[in-house]
Amino acid sequence: MKGKVVKNQRLNDKYFFLEIKSEEFVTQAHVGQFLMIKPGSQEYTHDPLLRRPLGVADVHDGKFNLVYMVVGKGTKLLSEFHEGGMIEFSAPLGNSFTLLENKRVALVAGGIGIAPVFWLAKTLKNRGCVVDLYYGGRTVDDVVLLEELKENTDHLIVTTDDGSAGIKGFVTLPFKENVETYDMVYACGPKPMLKTVSEICVNAEVPVEVSLDERMACGLGACLGCIIYLREGDEIVQKRCCVEGPVFDGAKIAWDKLS
Amino acid sequence: MKGKVVKNQRLNDKYFFLEIKSEEFVTQAHVGQFLMIKPGSQEYTHDPLLRRPLGVADVHDGKFNLVYMVVGKGTKLLSEFHEGGMIEFSAPLGNSFTLLENKRVALVAGGIGIAPVFWLAKTLKNRGCVVDLYYGGRTVDDVVLLEELKENTDHLIVTTDDGSAGIKGFVTLPFKENVETYDMVYACGPKPMLKTVSEICVNAEVPVEVSLDERMACGLGACLGCIIYLREGDEIVQKRCCVEGPVFDGAKIAWDKLS
Amino acid sequence: MSDRLKTTFCGIEFKNPVITASGTFGYGLEYAKYIDISKLGGISVKGISLKEVQGNPMPRIMETTSGMLNAIGLQNVGVERFITEKLPELRKHDTKIIVNFWGKTIEEYVEVARILDEADVDMLEMNISCPNIKEGGIAFGTDPKMTHEVTYNVKKVLKNKPLMVKLSPNVTNIKVYAQACEQAGADAISAINTLLGMSVNIHNRKPNIYNITGGLSGPAIKPVAIRMVHETFRTVKIPIMGIGGIIDWKDVVEFGLVGASAVQVGTANFIDPEIPLKIISDLDKYMAENNIGNFSELTGTVNLDR
Amino acid sequence: MSDRLKTTFCGIEFKNPVITASGTFGYGLEYAKYIDISKLGGISVKGISLKEVQGNPMPRIMETTSGMLNAIGLQNVGVERFITEKLPELRKHDTKIIVNFWGKTIEEYVEVARILDEADVDMLEMNISCPNIKEGGIAFGTDPKMTHEVTYNVKKVLKNKPLMVKLSPNVTNIKVYAQACEQAGADAISAINTLLGMSVNIHNRKPNIYNITGGLSGPAIKPVAIRMVHETFRTVKIPIMGIGGIIDWKDVVEFGLVGASAVQVGTANFIDPEIPLKIISDLDKYMAENNIGNFSELTGTVNLDR
Numbered sequence A, B: 001m002k003g004k005v006v007k008n009q010r011l012n013d014k015y016f017f018l019e020i021k022s023e024e025f026v027t028q029a030h031v032g033q034f035l036m037i038k039p040g041s042q043e044y045t046h047d048p049l050l051r052r053p054l055g056v057a058d059v060h061d062g063k064f065n066l067v068y069m070v071v072g073k074g075t076k077l078l079s080e081f082h083e084g085g086m087i088e089f090s091a092p093l094g095n096s097f098t099l100l101e102n103k104r105v106a107l108v109a110g111g112i113g114i115a116p117v118f119w120l121a122k123t124l125k126n127r128g129c130v131v132d133l134y135y136g137g138r139t140v141d142d143v144v145l146l147e148e149l150k151e152n153t154d155h156l157i158v159t160t161d162d163g164s165a166g167i168k169g170f171v172t173l174p175f176k177e178n179v180e181t182y183d184m185v186y187a188c189g190p191k192p193m194l195k196t197v198s199e200i201c202v203n204a205e206v207p208v209e210v211s212l213d214e215r216m217a218c219g220l221g222a223c224l225g226c227i228i229y230l231r232e233g234d235e236i237v238q239k240r241c242c243v244e245g246p247v248f249d250g251a252k253i254a255w256d257k258l259s
Numbered sequence C, D: 001m002s003d004r005l006k007t008t009f010c011g012i013e014f015k016n017p018v019i020t021a022s023g024t025f026g027y028g029l030e031y032a033k034y035i036d037i038s039k040l041g042g043i044s045v046k047g048i049s050l051k052e053v054q055g056n057p058m059p060r061i062m063e064t065t066s067g068m069l070n071a072i073g074l075q076n077v078g079v080e081r082f083i084t085e086k087l088p089e090l091r092k093h094d095t096k097i098i099v100n101f102w103g104k105t106i107e108e109y110v111e112v113a114r115i116l117d118e119a120d121v122d123m124l125e126m127n128i129s130c131p132n133i134k135e136g137g138i139a140f141g142t143d144p145k146m147t148h149e150v151t152y153n154v155k156k157v158l159k160n161k162p163l164m165v166k167l168s169p170n171v172t173n174i175k176v177y178a179q180a181c182e183q184a185g186a187d188a189i190s191a192i193n194t195l196l197g198m199s200v201n202i203h204n205r206k207p208n209i210y211n212i213t214g215g216l217s218g219p220a221i222k223p224v225a226i227r228m229v230h231e232t233f234r235t236v237k238i239p240i241m242g243i244g245g246i247i248d249w250k251d252v253v254e255f256g257l258v259g260a261s262a263v264q265v266g267t268a269n270f271i272d273p274e275i276p277l278k279i280i281s282d283l284d285k286y287m288a289e290n291n292i293g294n295f296s297e298l299t300g301t302v303n304l305d306r
């Protein structure tokens, strides 16, 4: 697919916000899905080689949004993409979150994990849920779009490791205090955080869905490069993060087997 | 060196005109020299890998101009370079044309060979020469900047292979008719044209300097990838096009040995 | 598409000479959702073994400059499940099926080949070159005697299907291996598999691939692949499928010129599933414009005069 | 620059571990106009032979995806002219001089080495791996017995200078060659030279390089180089100079982690003559920030635990 880059806006030193126009994409996308996006506009250069996976952060008015952090050459190149240009990307890929109605839910996001959570918050709110978002980052630069998030949540609890914004400390602490009040928990962020969130939920017997990140080459189940491991009964089974995921039941993930 | 791209303007389907601001470059450059320019702005992508050689087409007011034809991925990428951005390039490289004063000279340019010839025409004109420019291309799209060239020459004779601009036929024909009236001839263009021009000059006993093109990796004499061959007495000697050239005595070139 | 793309290879008629490479196109079905796979010349499926294989621990892939490393570890569902679960679905699409297969011993190779020979597939591609698996696999493709032996033994049991042997580029002299295959009765050669490479994360100082080394593929390796197909073509008479770094129709023509009768597109499928289809239509256009009646007219016509 | 970059390699003290690679830095003097070459750890000069060599006909170079092919044909001024015309000029710059050299026969190798052993140079680098020259050159680097023999014979005549042998990557098993060098008395190994590649112009159907095949260098080959340095480091005890695709300081660290005690920068010099100097200062910064007292602390410290 192809779409016009409407906005490619720097949020702070690390984060960017990208808005792309594409009816085709928008009509197909589900909350929790991702896409593979070509970081540059040139067909004839092959470095970087592969498209990069990014979570869909919102969908509205025939446009969709991505939020990304510049970490390497692909995201750097993306950050230099000129507004108005046409960008190439895949169809929406992967599975999606289970969407409840009229329930109390907690969303836990760590750093760039906010991307899919943004759209999720908005969607669940529209479905009548009470939505609490626990959003943690290393510093104030790692918690973005706070105004927009406030609008789409009932409670927004921000934490930073260094206290430069919100409460000082890990996001899992305030979340843990309230876990039992929720019907369902959704999380996206670094693996150690997801693991802790899942353990907290399992202990509290609250269902939890997490969105996982793995390096991806194809994004559609062919390369077998993005394996994650689930515990099913006594067995450890392999799943492709890109097709059977990126959203998994946090209670089933074999955390110690992940890379 | 680095400079700001002031203009990167499409002249027609194939040709572009680039203006770069750099006092440092301008103060060092001589007529006939070239530079090696990085086609993209990114440090962190390596395709295309090498800088590309382009002749200096003019120098004025702390700025210099390049004229280039899009033939492959390097020049394509260059054509997408955004105005206002900083571009990287080498110091001015290679030798330069012999600059006469107050003489009658002919300049013969074929296609993109116009680039160094543009600056040469202007310079010789400023030194009191009578400057006739014979400028040939395949079609009307291969003869560019005609207005500007008219200003800097005494006679501008344009030819195209298909007659879509100027006289129909090879540029060497009108040139040959007048060769004996010149004190010196300068030429840049495809090798078969340069060979013919040189032969015409040798027969007419008029000195001739030609600017040669070879694929280049380093541009400064280290890789030995750009060898051309001169006849010196009975011997064939090797020269590096980038250092001992790109300007050579047309009478000495061993045309049959060039690639 | 026109007739000019029709390609006869080992007596099999492919719609066109563009086949998707093993390990980069799953079992074909993964892509069927996104592109019309019946437009492909053929599909070489992920390397199949006698028993199901789980593959290597993660991480398994890493991008490098204009290339990627992989050490999937030959994960596959095994030959039985392939035939019962995948093949019937795949056969609904009108394209040729090449089954890439491997074993850890000659007996395993022979056994898988025997089963596939009776299955509804078009051709076998024997992978003797995968550098990722530690047990034996590597030995077959980097020892000419072993190459001969496994080829000879497999060929002996095949009654119905042509055998293509896929060569490893990680050898001093690929001609010796091509010759070994031809002499042992192989019907065709495919070349190349991945180059053995490695990459390290300088921050945590660990290899970027769990397996430490992995196979390098993508445009970065194309010059090596072109050279090896050229050398192979000058050495043997059996046809060659050219593989390595193909991204566009120009690459396909280049492989043709040095001796490929057909090609396989690998890593490019990851970049964009549309690429093989785009190659096919661009190639058709190029051939029409240049009055090339059939891809075979290009094969091996590089001009070596000087 | 600080002391932390000082690198002792074969008993020679280099200012820093960044040396410019043979064939990519001329005789050093070409670059002296553009950068301060005395800031380099050292310079490995263009491969020198007994007599002057004109090299191959043109074309000699071609860019490929993130790499380049070359078949210069080892053009050089010969050892006598090198010593009289180039060396005195070069010696005015305070950096170490490594002389890359080669021959067509063992006698030639020995003869050049003998002459260089008496010259004002710091170290010899024996190129047994250049894939471009047809006469013999290729045989030394792709036959372990020949590797041993030429190394042994050259080492025998050297009284003053350490001998580094430069390995070819175009082999099935580089460990065998590294061992052959060590056993024959080599003081160090440099790896890798270029990968043998080819490219064809699809319009005129001619090879893009007159010599048909050429050596592939640049970032495209880095994963192969990293793998081979890793394998070499795990095989021999003599120090290794890592080469292949280095563009920035991160590449240098990666080579260090897999076993390089110093590195050579090749193709990158063509892209921008400032690159090796930038690498040196960036490396210094990295080491300062990470409390690495000396580059040798990195050597071979890749973490292979799983």
Ligand SMILES: Cc1cc2nc3c(=O)[nH]c(=O)nc-3n(C[C@H](O)[C@H](O)[C@H](O)COP(=O)(O)OP(=O)(O)OC[C@H]3O[C@@H](n4cnc5c(N)ncnc54)[C@H](O)[C@@H]3O)c2cc1C
Residues within 6 Å of the ligand: A034, A048, A052, A053, A054, A055, A056, A067, A068, A069, A070, A071, A072, A073, A074, A075, A076, A112, A115, A116, A212, A213, A214, A215, A216, A246, C063
């Ligand atoms: C399903 C999915 C959804 C994602 N959504 C987002 C998102 O919405 N916003 C966002 O900023 N990022 C997201 N990521 C991560 C993003 O894909 C990587 O940051 C990006 O590919 C890095 O590319 P690069 O070229 O900039 O970095 P590279 O130069 O490729 O690598 C730089 C560093 O990032 C690491 N890295 C590379 N790929 C990944 C990856 N897939 N996951 C984690 N680390 C990686 C590398 O190991 C390396 O340390 C997502 C990843 C997945 C798999």
Ligand SMILES: Cc1cc2nc3c(=O)[nH]c(=O)nc-3n(C[C@H](O)[C@H](O)[C@H](O)COP(=O)(O)OP(=O)(O)OC[C@H]3O[C@@H](n4cnc5c(N)ncnc54)[C@H](O)[C@@H]3O)c2cc1C
Residues within 6 Å of the ligand: B034, B048, B052, B053, B054, B055, B056, B067, B068, B069, B070, B071, B072, B073, B074, B075, B076, B112, B115, B116, B212, B213, B214, B215, B216, B246, D063
């Ligand atoms: C001293 C010198 C001065 C030059 N001045 C100009 C100039 O002022 N304007 C201009 O447009 N071009 C000029 N050229 C040619 C220019 O360098 C090439 O067109 C350019 O490098 C092609 O790069 P690319 O990546 O677009 O093409 P590639 O993808 O690298 O190649 C595309 C095609 O161009 C051919 N090509 C590549 N490099 C060269 C080369 N150096 N010379 C001739 N053909 C080549 C290739 O063989 C191929 O057929 C000059 C070349 C030299 C050596």
Ligand SMILES: Cc1cc2nc3c(=O)[nH]c(=O)nc-3n(C[C@H](O)[C@H](O)[C@H](O)COP(=O)(O)O)c2cc1C
Residues within 6 Å of the ligand: A223, C021, C022, C023, C024, C046, C047, C070, C072, C074, C100, C127, C130, C166, C192, C193, C194, C215, C216, C217, C218, C219, C221, C243, C244, C245, C246, C264, C265, C266, C267, C268
């Ligand atoms: C992720 C991945 C998995 C692969 N698996 C196999 C395999 O199972 N069997 C095989 O013969 N080749 C396998 N290959 C090699 C490819 O089929 C192909 O030979 C190689 O990638 C070079 O082509 P390319 O540069 O077009 O990718 C694999 C390659 C990749 C990238």
Ligand SMILES: Cc1cc2nc3c(=O)[nH]c(=O)nc-3n(C[C@H](O)[C@H](O)[C@H](O)COP(=O)(O)O)c2cc1C
Residues within 6 Å of the ligand: B223, D021, D022, D023, D024, D046, D047, D070, D072, D074, D100, D127, D130, D166, D192, D193, D194, D215, D216, D217, D218, D219, D221, D243, D244, D245, D246, D264, D265, D266, D267, D268
């Ligand atoms: C144009 C060119 C010429 C070379 N000449 C030599 C040579 O004379 N002797 C030698 O040992 N290696 C030679 N090499 C190989 C380099 O020294 C180096 O080993 C190789 O290019 C890989 O490093 P890189 O990827 O950093 O370029 C040459 C390489 C290039 C590109």
Ligand code: FES
Residues within 6 Å of the ligand: A215, A216, A217, A218, A219, A220, A221, A222, A223, A224, A225, A226, A227, A240, A241, A242, A243
């Ligand atoms: S990214 Fe290829 S299988 Fe998941």
Ligand code: FES
Residues within 6 Å of the ligand: B215, B216, B217, B218, B219, B220, B221, B222, B223, B224, B225, B226, B227, B240, B241, B242, B243
């Ligand atoms: S381009 Fe390298 S020597 Fe001329």
